Amino acid sequence: MSDRDDAGGDRTPPAVAIVDAKTSGNVGTIARAMKNFGFEDLLLVDPPYLGRDSEAYGFAGHAREDVLPEARELTFDELAAEFHTVGFTAITNEDATSHTRFPFRTPAELGESLADVDAPTALVFGRERVGLTNDELAQLDEVGAIPASADYPVMNLGQAATVALYELRDLAMRETQLPDIERHRADEAEIEQFYEHAAEFLDAVDYPEEKREKTMRMLRRMLGRTHPTGREINTVHGLLRRAENRIE
Structure with a gap:
């Protein structure tokens, strides 16, 4: 051995x-x-x-x-x-x-x-x-x-x-077969772009002004815990765009 x-x-x-x-x-x-x-x-x-x-x-x-x-x-x-x-x-x-x-x-x-x-x-x-x-x-x-x-x-x-x-x-093992979460996590720039998009969406749906800061903070904390992949961020972007198109 x-x-x-x-x-x-x-x-x-x-x-x-x-x-x-x-x-x-x-x-x-x-x-x-x-x-x-x-x-x-x-x-x-x-x-x-x-x-x-x-x-x-x-x-x-x-x-x-x-x-x-x-x-x-x-x-x-x-x-x-x-x-x-x-x-x-x-x-x-x-x-x-x-x-x-x-x-x-x-x-x-x-x-x-x-x-x-x-x-x-x-x-x-x-x-x-x-x-x-x-x-x-x-x-x-x-x-x-x-x-x-x-x-x-x-x-x-x-x-x-x-x-x-x-x-x-x-x-016994040097490495596992599980994917490295950090390696697949979306880039910070991609995540920040999503936050900007989310803020624009709140504005588009006339979300109460006094609740926006707290809502964005909760959204940031939630995504921070989940470590979204680039594909997941793009998918949520797509959902927001579709909702925006419906609103328009």
Whole structure:
């Protein structure tokens, strides 16, 4: 696995470890989530059958091409010894009197702290029904938990891993596929021209003089929050022109 460049220099994304999964489909689902969010190294402890004809390959999407077939099998003791480990578990309402599942960090908090860890790191997910045992968690370095409703905090293995990997994506991805809002935002000159047009429109419809300043200020604040694109500004210009033509 190659290192990735980011603002902090070269960094190897954390590995993702799955312990004793019972269904190959969940392994495939997690492999797919890894591919979605830039994670590459899949570690398997006591895995189910993962042949090409298994559900894992059906669920893995494009991860069937690299993440899944390049997965490495190892023992739990090897995992704990080789990596700085973060075991994920449901929130249990335990406190400082119990150190097995406490203290824990949320994925968002882990994203900040793991960025400073200069060691191979593994994010560890347990079984579908019971997760990681207390004995296993006792061997790991940190505990992570996803905040969920107290009425039903337990998540499906594949769902839990997907949520965690999404929250930790900055540890693995240099860039996302989402467009840069600022890059697509209309030029300030275009926006100012719209404000001028809007003021002329208020005049054309005999909008009360005493309300115009406040209305223009509200319009400026509203557009300031929305970051309109050039196309959006042109569209609204067109609506005003059409209304003006109707008035005339």
